[in-house]
Amino acid sequence: xxxxxxxxxxxxxxxxxxxxxxxxxxxxxxxxxxxxxxxxxxxxxxxxxxxxxxxxxxxxxxxxxxxxxxxxxxxxxxxxxxxxxxxxxxxxxxxxxxxxxxxxxxxxxxxxxxxxxxxxxxxxxxxxxxxxxxxxxxxxxxxxxxxxxxxxxxxxxxxxxxxxxxxxxxxxxxxxxxxxxxxxxxxxxxxxxxxxxxxxxxxxxxxxxxxxxxxxxxxxxxxxxxxxxxxxxxxxxxxxxxxxxxxxxxxxxxxxxxxxxxxxxxxxxxxxxxxxxxxxxxxxxxxxxxxxxxxxxxxxxxxxxxxxxxxxxxxxxxxxxxxxxxxxxxxxxxxxxxxxxxxxxxxxxxxxxxxxxxxxxxxxxxxxxxxxxxxxxxxxxxxxxxxxxxxxxxxxxxxxxxxxxxxxxxxxxxxxxxxxxxxxxxxxxxxxxxxxxxxxxxxxxxxxxxxxxxxxxxxxxxxxxxxxxxxxxxxxxxxxxxxxxxxxxxxxxxxxxxxxxxxxxxxxxxxxxx
Ligand code: 5AD
Ligand code: SF4
Numbered sequence: 001x002x003x004x005x006x007x008x009x010x011x012x013x014x015x016x017x018x019x020x021x022x023x024x025x026x027x028x029x030x031x032x033x034x035x036x037x038x039x040x041x042x043x044x045x046x047x048x049x050x051x052x053x054x055x056x057x058x059x060x061x062x063x064x065x066x067x068x069x070x071x072x073x074x075x076x077x078x079x080x081x082x083x084x085x086x087x088x089x090x091x092x093x094x095x096x097x098x099x100x101x102x103x104x105x106x107x108x109x110x111x112x113x114x115x116x117x118x119x120x121x122x123x124x125x126x127x128x129x130x131x132x133x134x135x136x137x138x139x140x141x142x143x144x145x146x147x148x149x150x151x152x153x154x155x156x157x158x159x160x161x162x163x164x165x166x167x168x169x170x171x172x173x174x175x176x177x178x179x180x181x182x183x184x185x186x187x188x189x190x191x192x193x194x195x196x197x198x199x200x201x202x203x204x205x206x207x208x209x210x211x212x213x214x215x216x217x218x219x220x221x222x223x224x225x226x227x228x229x230x231x232x233x234x235x236x237x238x239x240x241x242x243x244x245x246x247x248x249x250x251x252x253x254x255x256x257x258x259x260x261x262x263x264x265x266x267x268x269x270x271x272x273x274x275x276x277x278x279x280x281x282x283x284x285x286x287x288x289x290x291x292x293x294x295x296x297x298x299x300x301x302x303x304x305x306x307x308x309x310x311x312x313x314x315x316x317x318x319x320x321x322x323x324x325x326x327x328x329x330x331x332x333x334x335x336x337x338x339x340x341x342x343x344x345x346x347x348x349x350x351x352x353x354x355x356x357x358x359x360x361x362x363x364x365x366x367x368x369x370x371x372x373x374x375x376x377x378x379x380x381x382x383x384x385x386x387x388x389x390x391x392x393x394x395x396x397x398x399x400x401x402x403x404x405x406x407x408x409x410x411x412x413x414x415x416x417x418x419x420x421x422x423x424x425x426x427x428x429x430x431x432x433x434x435x436x437x438x439x440x441x442x443x444x445x446x447x448x449x450x451x452x453x454x455x456x457x458x459x460x461x462x463x464x465x466x467x468x469x470x471x472x473x474x475x476x477x478x479x480x481x482x483x484x485x486x487x488x489x490x491x492x493x494x495x496x497x498x499x500x501x502x503x504x505x506x507x508x509x510x511x512x513x514x
Contacts, residue, residue: 003079004079004120004123004124005079006046006047006079006080006081006123007044007045007046008035008036008037008046008047009036009037009038009039009044009045009046009047010028010031010036010037010038010039010045010047010048010049011038011039011040011041011042011044011045011047011048011049012024012027012028012038012048012049012050012051013042013049013050013051013066014051015050015051015052015053015059015062015063016051016052016053016055016059016086016087017053017055018167018214018216018253019169019187019216019218020051020052020053020086020087021161021167022167022169022216023051023085023086023109023112024051024159025155025156025159025160025167026112026152026154026155026156027049027051027085027112027115028156028159029154029155029156029159030113030115030116030154031047031115031116031119032156033116033154034116034120038158042070042073043073045080046077046079046080046081047080047081047083047119048070048073048080048081048082048083049082049083049084049085049115050063050066050067050083050084050085050086051085051086052084052085052086052087052088052089053086053087053088054087054088054090054091054092054182054186054357055087055181055182055183055355055357056352056355056357057355057356057357058355059088060088060092063084063088064099064100067082067084067099067100067102067103068100070082070102071100071102073102074102079123081104081105081119081122081123082102082103082104082105083103083104083105083106083107083115083118083119083122084096084100084103084105084106084107085105085106085107085108085109085111085112085115086108086109086186087109087182087183087186087187088186089106089107089108089109089132090108090109090110090132090133090185090186090187091182091185091186091358091359092106093106093108093130093132094106094130097128097130103128104122104123104128104129105118105119105122105128105129105130105131106128106129106130106131106132107129107131107132108131108132108133108148108186109133109148109172109186109187109188110132110133110147110148110149110188111131111132111133111149113149114131118131133147133148133188134147135185136184136185136188136189141189144188144189145173145188145189145191147188148172148173148187148188148189148191150169150172150191150193152169152193152197152201155201155204155205155208157208157209160210161407162407162408162478162479163209163210163478163479164209164210164211164212164405164407164478164479165210165211165212165213165214165407166205166210166212166213166214167213167214167216168198168201168202168205168213168214168215168216169193169215169216169217170192170193170198170215170216170217170220170223170234170237170252171190171191171192171193171217171218171219171220171222171223172187172188172190172191172193172217172218173187173188173189173190173191173218174187174190174218174219175189175190176218176219176256176295176296177294177361178283178293178294178295179292179293179294179360179361179362179365179366180293180323180326180354180356180357180360180362181357181360182357182359182360183218185359185360187218190218190219190222192217192223192224192225192232193225194225194227195225195227195232195236195237195240196227198215198237198240198241199240199241199244202241202244202247203244206244206245206246206247207246209246209479210246210247211246211247211248211249211405211479212247212248212249212250212251212405213241213247213249213250213251214250214251214252214253215234215237215238215250215251215252215253216252216253216254217252217254218254219254219255219256219259220234220252220253220254220255221234221252221255221256221259221260221261221264222256222259223237233261233263233264234252234264234267235263235264235266235267238250238252238264238267238268238271238274239267239271242271242273242274247273248273248405248481249273249274249275249405249464250271250273250274250275251274251275251277251466253279254279254280254281255278255279255280255281256280257280257281257282257295257297257301257302257305258296258297258301260278260280260305260308260309262308262312265308265309265312265313266312268312268313268316269312269313275464275465275466276313276315276316276317276464276465277316277317277318277319277347277464277465277466278309278316278317278318278319279318279319279320279321280305280309280318280319280320281320281321281322281350282299282302282320282321282322282337282340282344283295283321283322283323284322284323284326284329284333284336284337284340285299285333285336285337285338285339285340285341286299286329286332286333286334286336286337287299288328288333289326289328289329289333292326292327292328292362292366293323293326293362294361299336299340302340303340303343303344306318306344315465316465317347317465317466317467318344318346318347319346319347319348319349319350319466320341320344320346320349320350321349321350321351321352322337322341322349322350322351322352322382323352323353323354324337324351324352324353324354324375324378324379324382325353325354325370325374325375325378325379326354326362326370327354327362327366327367327368327369327370328366328367328369328370329354329370329378334378337382338381338382338385341382341385341386341389342385342389345389345393346386346389347390347393347465347466347467348386348390348492349382349383349386351379351382351383351386352379353372353375353376353378353379354368354370354375356368387491388491390491390492391489391490391491394467394489394490394491394493394494395489397467397486397489397494398486398487398488398489399485399486400485400486401483401484401485401486401499402463402464402467402469402483402484402486402494402496403463403464403481403482403483403484404461404462404463404469404471404481404482404483404484405461405462405479405480405481406459406460406461406473406477406478406479406480406481406482407459407460407461407462407478408459408460408475408478409457409458409459409460409475409478410458410459410460410470411460412458412470413457413458413459416457456472456473456474457472457473457475458470458471458472459471459472459473459475459477459478461482461484463494467494468492468493468494469484469486469493469494469495469496470493470494470495470496471484471495471496471497471498472497472498473498477498482498483498483499484496484497484498484499485497485499
């Protein structure tokens with residue numbers, strides 16, 4: 001009989017976007033059903049999993065160097081299983097075994113449901129397991145699509161950003177094929193989930209205490225599903241879930257500029273629980289670059305879309321992504337991106353240096369001809385400009401009162417508590433998220449881990465238009481909508497106070513104390 005005993009401790013590391021955060025939540029939920037427990041100490045775990053990202057080279061590098069550190073760990077833990085799943089697994093496949101021979105399993109984005117079985121089989125049989133989807137050209141569209149199975153059965157509340165916030169996948173994959181992007185390969189064909197399934201999931205989450213849901217997909221506003229003889233778009237889906245009891249706020253990311261239709265904007269305007277916040281990546285302010293990226297719109301079309309957003313949803317915050325140093329980007333092209341940022345005054349922008357990805361059209365056909373130092377300078381310049389805009393626009397909130405959905409203790413409060421405890425446990429055991437260069441990593445913080453003794457602490461929350469607000473208050477406010485008067489700001493944060501009310505004896509009126 002093979003010895004497949006193990007200590008049932010699971011270490012999982014998650015890199016990348018919200019999609020990955022949700023995937024990890026689901027994988028952990030499934031393994032917990034099998035009796036696994038999370039640990040944040042990799043050296044204690046007999047099961048080590050990496051949920052990976054391939055969007056930029058940087059993210060892959062970090063995973064390979066993490067794997068490198070585990071090279072000899074099986075000497076002490078012969079029954080340890082090391083698994084790599086997610087986008088890098090789908091993209092690199094066998095290459096991962098070649099580069100890191102101690103890895104036992106490589107599981108693509110479409111095979112996550114198989115992870116519990118593969119973990120125990122590879123421990124028992126001491127055989128490597130490779131489970132990935134078909135390549136985009138590996139069969140008919142339907143065959144390829146069904147090899148990327150959506151995986152949304154179980155939820156694990158302890159793995160969420162906070163107990164009150166949850167991601168809900170409404171679609172998988174992408175069919176846009178922007179020339180620089182690996183996602184259509186790693187996540188497969190675009191497929192929307194049935195609206196009834198999404199609505200049921202939102203109800204279940206609300207029943208578990210979730211107050212804010214974020215609908216996620218690579219191009220969420222391209223959502224389209226035929227059910228009950230009608231075609232459901234994102235606007236219809238928002239309306240369907242809007243009145244779910246317990247849900248206070250609904251967000252959705254990420255949007256594709258060309259699919260930002262007026263029906264969706266009117267839904268954002270008319271449905272009070274929907275955040276007035278849209279993430280709509282522009283990528284570049286130059287038509288020549290957008291053309292080489294095959295984004296499918298011109299800068300004027302993007303401007304026209306911004307005009308409609310401002311007209312239909314006044315006060316709506318818009319954020320963006322930009323790639324600098326894409327193949328052939330000249331100084332003039334870059335200046336055009338600078339002008340677009342100036343003009344649109346984004347709430348924030350994630351700015352990335354172009355990173356060639358194997359298997360993409362840009363990598364095959366276009367030269368990565370912008371020197372690294374130029375990419376770095378352009379990145380810094382655009383970031384400086386965006387930071388100035390953030391500061392100026394945040395300053396416009398000083399003196400105003402905003403409704404904030406309280407998430408829990410701020411990072412500062414959590415750090416202070418950690419120092420007090422003289423230990424540094426990660427708020428979500430076992431989940432450690434890298435800071436990526438562009439800052440597009442979702443950080444998981446669990447406010448419930450903080451339960452200070454006496455006195456208010458610094459709390460954090462977000463406004464309806466997704467601005468971060470910190471203020472002092474009781475951690476029990478987490479999950480509630482609270483009015484905050486804004487006194488000060490930084491480029492990233494509004495700083496304020498809870499609006500308190502004091503009852504006067506005579507005459508009987510309630511005055512806000514500000
Ligand atoms: N290089 C740099 N940035 C990229 N992105 C996607 N692919 C690449 C790449 N090859 C950026 C885009 C996208 C964000 C998630 O990552 O800006 O919107
Ligand atoms: Fe990548 Fe373009 Fe699809 Fe976004 S829309 S995931 S950038 S291919």
